[in-house]
Amino acid sequence: MHTEVIVVAAGSGSRMGSDIKKQYLPLAGAPILIRTLQALAECSSVDRMVLVVSEDDREYVHTLCQEHQMMKIGAIVAGGRERQDSVRRGLAALDEKTELVAVHDAARPLVTMEEVEAVLAAARTKGAATLGVPVKDTIKRVAEGLVQETLPRSELFAVHTPQAFHRRVLEDAHQRSLEVGGLGTDDASLVEWAGVPVTMVEGRYTNLKITTPDDLVIAEALWKLKGERVR
Numbered sequence: 001m002h003t004e005v006i007v008v009a010a011g012s013g014s015r016m017g018s019d020i021k022k023q024y025l026p027l028a029g030a031p032i033l034i035r036t037l038q039a040l041a042e043c044s045s046v047d048r049m050v051l052v053v054s055e056d057d058r059e060y061v062h063t064l065c066q067e068h069q070m071m072k073i074g075a076i077v078a079g080g081r082e083r084q085d086s087v088r089r090g091l092a093a094l095d096e097k098t099e100l101v102a103v104h105d106a107a108r109p110l111v112t113m114e115e116v117e118a119v120l121a122a123a124r125t126k127g128a129a130t131l132g133v134p135v136k137d138t139i140k141r142v143a144e145g146l147v148q149e150t151l152p153r154s155e156l157f158a159v160h161t162p163q164a165f166h167r168r169v170l171e172d173a174h175q176r177s178l179e180v181g182g183l184g185t186d187d188a189s190l191v192e193w194a195g196v197p198v199t200m201v202e203g204r205y206t207n208l209k210i211t212t213p214d215d216l217v218i219a220e221a222l223w224k225l226k227g228e229r230v231r
């Protein structure tokens with residue numbers, strides 16, 4: 001199946017609180033976005049990538065990709081207000097022969113080739129799959145400062161990207177969400193709302209989303225251990 005990854009990098013990185021958007025901050029000497037693209041480009045199943053960035057950053061990112069000799073970049077398109085809007089714009093730029101689509105956060109540069117290939121393989125056969133890890137903490141639902149309930153930890157996963165889908169499944173889920181005004185924090189939720197089962201593929205704890213300054217410190221440390229089996 002011809003396979004593309006939509007890499008969403010059009011966020012403002014507000015929780016990082018940095019003057020430079022977090023996707024352009026360095027990780028082991030190269031921008032986080034480049035580290036993410038390098039990880040994806042290594043995967044033999046990935047044929048093409050669509051990069052979604054802020055309109056103002058398109059030229060800069062184009063130059064950055066050339067400087068770092070990034071392969072497989074098929075298009076660089078402008079993102080939208082919410083992550084979901086950015087994914088939808090990425091969907092519009094897919095190659096017409098693409099049948100399998102993954103969506104990955106630019107802010108997850110530590111994803112491994114094994115994780116990407118595993119989620120693509122699951123989506124290829126099942127139609128929809130996401131990476132995730134079992135939660136380590138006890139999770140409680142809280143309202144107005146009061147604990148309402150303790151959720152059964154054995155059933156809980158923290159969800160990562162990439163998430164991968166048959167193209168039609170993802171396109172239909174996005175169209176449906178657009179029509180009803182549904183907003184999800186990931187693509188799998190839109191697919192779930194459309195009634196399509198999503199397979200959970202267990203990934204590694206190291207595939208963290210760089211969100212706040214402490215994540216950057218952790219990511220630098222994990223980068224140094226890359227290649228070793230760290231979970």
Ligand SMILES: Nc1ccn([C@@H]2O[C@H](COP(=O)(O)OP(=O)(O)OP(=O)(O)O)[C@@H](O)[C@H]2O)c(=O)n1
Binds near residue numbers: 008009106211
């Ligand atoms: N309108 C948006 C919002 C987010 N993203 C991307 O979605 C991924 C996950 O989002 P997050 O880590 O929350 O990034 P930001 O929205 O940039 O961060 P913040 O919420 O702190 O502003 C990131 O790679 C981000 O660039 C995007 O492409 N378009």
Ligand SMILES: C[C@](O)(CO)[C@H](O)COP(=O)(O)O
Binds near residue numbers: 105159161185187209
């Ligand atoms: C898609 C995601 O990375 C899965 O964990 C996450 O939901 C993105 O959320 P954010 O609010 O954009 O950080």
